[in-house]
Amino acid sequence: xxxxxxxxxxxxxxxxxxxxxxxxxxxxxxxxxxxxxxxxxxxxxxxxxxxxxxxxxxxxxxxxxxxxxxxxxxxxxxxxxxxxxxxxxxxxxxxxxxxxxxxxxxxxxxxxxxxxxxxxxxxxxxxxxxxxxxxxxxxxxxxxxxxxxxxxxxxxxxxxxxxxxxxxxxxxxxxxxxxxxxxxxxxxxxxxxxxxxxxxxxxxxxxxxxxxxxxxxxxxxxxxxxxxxxxxxxxxxxxxxxxxxxxxxxxxxxxxxxxxxxxxxxxxxxxxxxxxxxxxxxxxxxxxxxxxxxxxxxxxxxxxxxxxxxxx
Numbered sequence: 001x002x003x004x005x006x007x008x009x010x011x012x013x014x015x016x017x018x019x020x021x022x023x024x025x026x027x028x029x030x031x032x033x034x035x036x037x038x039x040x041x042x043x044x045x046x047x048x049x050x051x052x053x054x055x056x057x058x059x060x061x062x063x064x065x066x067x068x069x070x071x072x073x074x075x076x077x078x079x080x081x082x083x084x085x086x087x088x089x090x091x092x093x094x095x096x097x098x099x100x101x102x103x104x105x106x107x108x109x110x111x112x113x114x115x116x117x118x119x120x121x122x123x124x125x126x127x128x129x130x131x132x133x134x135x136x137x138x139x140x141x142x143x144x145x146x147x148x149x150x151x152x153x154x155x156x157x158x159x160x161x162x163x164x165x166x167x168x169x170x171x172x173x174x175x176x177x178x179x180x181x182x183x184x185x186x187x188x189x190x191x192x193x194x195x196x197x198x199x200x201x202x203x204x205x206x207x208x209x210x211x212x213x214x215x216x217x218x219x220x221x222x223x224x225x226x227x228x229x230x231x232x233x234x235x236x237x238x239x240x241x242x243x244x245x246x247x248x249x250x251x252x253x254x255x256x257x258x259x260x261x262x263x264x265x266x267x268x269x270x271x272x273x274x275x276x277x278x279x280x281x282x283x284x285x286x287x288x289x290x291x292x293x294x295x296x297x298x299x300x301x302x303x304x305x306x307x308x309x310x311x312x
Contacts, residue, residue, distance in 0.1 A: 021190070021192060023132070023134050023138060023140050023190050024134040024135045024136050024138070025079070025134060025135045026076070026079040026108070026132050026133065026134055027074070027075065027076060027079075027133055027134060027135050027202055028072060028073060028074040028075065028076055028132075028133035028201065028202055029072075029073045029076065029108070029130050029131065029132060029133065030061075030070045030071065030072050030073075030130065030131040030133065030139070030150070030201070031070070031071045031073065031124070031128050031129070031130055031150070032060070032068075032069065032070045032071065032128060032129055032130075032131075032150050033066075033067050033068075033069075033126050033127065033128055033129075034126075034127040034128055034129050034150075034152065035067075035127065036065070036067040036068045037065055037067040037068065038068075041147075041149055042060075042068060042070075042129070042149070042150065043147040043148060043149045043150075044056060044057065044060075044139075044141070044147065044148040044191070045146065045147065046143070046146050046147060046148055046191070047146050049197075050194070050195055050196060050197040050198075051197045053191070053195065053196055053197070054196045054197040054198075054199040057070070057139075057196065057199065057201070057204075058199075058204065058295075058297075061204055061206060061207075061294075061297070061301075062207070062293035062294060062301055064291060069207075070131070070206075071206050072133075072201075072204060072205060072206040073110065073121070073206075074133070074202055074205065075110070075111075075202075076108040076109065076110055077108070077109050077110075077111055078107070078108060078109045079106075079107070079108040080107045080108070081104060081105065081106055081107070082104070082105045082107060083102045083103065083104040083105070084102035084103045084104075084105075085102050086098055086099075086100060086101055086102050087099045087100040087102075103178050103179070103181070104178065104179045104183070104185070105157075105176055105177070105178050105179075106130070106153075106175075106176060106177055106178070106179065107174075107175070107176045108174075108175055108176075109172045109173065109174050109175070110172060110173040110175070111170050111171075111172045112170050112171065112172070113162065113171050113172050113173040114171070114230065115162065116229055116230045116231075117173065117230075118160070118162040118173050119229075120209070120229075121160045121173055121175060122160050122162075123158070123160070124155060124158050125155075126155065127153075127155045128150070128153055128155060129142075129149060129150025129151055129152050129153060130150050130151050130153055131148075131150050131151075132151075133201045133202055135202070136192070136193060137192075137193035137196075137199065137200035137201045137202050137203075138190050138191060138192045138193055138201070139190065139191045139196070139201050140188050140189070140190050140191075141188065141189065141191070142183070142187055142188060142189070143187060143188075143189035144187075148189065148191060151179060151183055151188065152179065152180035152182065152183045153177055153178070153179060153180060154177065154178040154179065154180050154181070155177075157176075157177045157178040158175075158176075158177040159175070159176050159177065160173055160174065160175045160176075161173070161174045203297050203298065204294070204296075204297030205294065205297050205298075205299075205300035205301075206300065206301075207293075207294075207300065207301040207302060207303045208228050208229070208230070208300045208301070208302050208303070209228070209229045209302075209303055209304075210226060210227050210228040210229050210236075210239060210290070210302055210303070210304050210305075211226070211227055211229070211236075211304055211305050211307075212224050212225070212226050212288060212289065212290050212304040212305065212307050213225040213226075213227075213307070214288060214307050214309050216312075217309055217310065217311060217312050218311070218312055219279055219280045219281065219282055219311050219312070220276065220277060220278075220279050220280075221274055221275060221276055221277060222249075222274070222275045222277060222288070222309070223272065223273070223274050223275075224272070224273055224275060224288070224290075225269075225271055225272045226238065226239040226242060226271050226272075226273065226290050226302075226304060227239060227271050228302070238270040238271025238272075239271055239290065239292070239302055240270065240271070241292075242263050242265070242273050242290065242292070243263060243292070244260040244261065244262060244263050244275075246263075246290055246291060246292040246302075247260045247263070247275060247288065247289075247290060248288065248289040248290070248291055249275070249277065249286065249287075249288050250286055250287050250288075251280055251284050251285070251286050251311070252284075252285045252286055252287055252308075253281075253284040253285050253286075254281075254284065258277050258278055258280060258286065259277065259278040260275050260276065260277050261276045261277070261278070262275070262276040263275055263276075264276070280311040281311065282311055282312060283310060283311065283312075284310070284311045285308065285309070285310055285311075286308070286309045286310070286311060287306055287307065287308055287309070288306075288307050288309060289303075289304055289305070289306045289307070290302060290303070290304040291303050291304070
């Protein structure tokens with residue numbers, strides 16, 4: 001609902017039209033927190049070259065700081081934006097004065113959904129903005145100067161529902177939320193895939209959440225079990241292909257990063273690894289986290305919880 005008159009010009013706008021590439025069917029969304037840990041709004045820099053702009057977008061998807069991260073939701077269907085009627089004041093002679101624009105609501109479905117994925121979308125508890133992705137891999141956002149911001153969302157309006165599989169329909173997650181009252185269709189601008197160096201924004205999966213369980217521990221090695229938040233109640237999906245660079249290990253007693261020189265997969269248990277580490281002092285405290293970014297997006301990246309430990 002936009003206030004009437006705030007953006008009015010003193011003249012009628014020129015009505016000549018120019019043919020241009022149009023945003024196609026929406027196939028995905030990128031969500032991002034409205035404000036990051038630096039107190040700044042998350043955005044993309046439109047002054048960058050296509051290659052640099054693509055690299056910035058990939059960096060945002062793999063961003064270690066969750067307040068600066070872009071969160072892709074890809075492969076959505078039945079995207080049906082709805083807008084309520086404008087609000088009018090009516091005189092005793094039935095003459096109308098427009099007071100407010102209508103509220104625009106986003107509706108979409110994520111089909112073939114699991115209960116575990118619903119747990120990720122059930123609530124969004126921070127103010128956030130959205131970029132829309134179309135079938136051609138273009139990105140739509142709110143242009144202000146040389147920055148492309150996500151379109152502001154009324155976080156309080158967010159709702160997600162899980163719908164079980166039936167004899168005639170697959171399981172799905174239905175999501176809806178309103179755009180913020182100050183948001184307008186008039187200042188949404190597109191960045192095409194060619195302006196992203198050929199990058200198709202539909203192809204880059206977000207990070208998958210999971211857990212790291214620790215033990216046994218020594219001063220020179222740690223055994224970890226790393227699993228995704230997906231699978232069955234008995235068997236969670238293991239994280240495969242762990243590398244030394246994916247391990248964030250810190251000695252919190254000395255506030256020093258601990259080097260991991262080798263990662264050895266267990267011969268029989270998938271997701272179990274032995275980490276060879278720089279020698280530590282027994283009884284020192286530490287933390288460990290697994291953060292595995294994705295270079296291509298074809299295989300999703302991974303982020304675990306932060307687990308505490310004591311070097312023994």
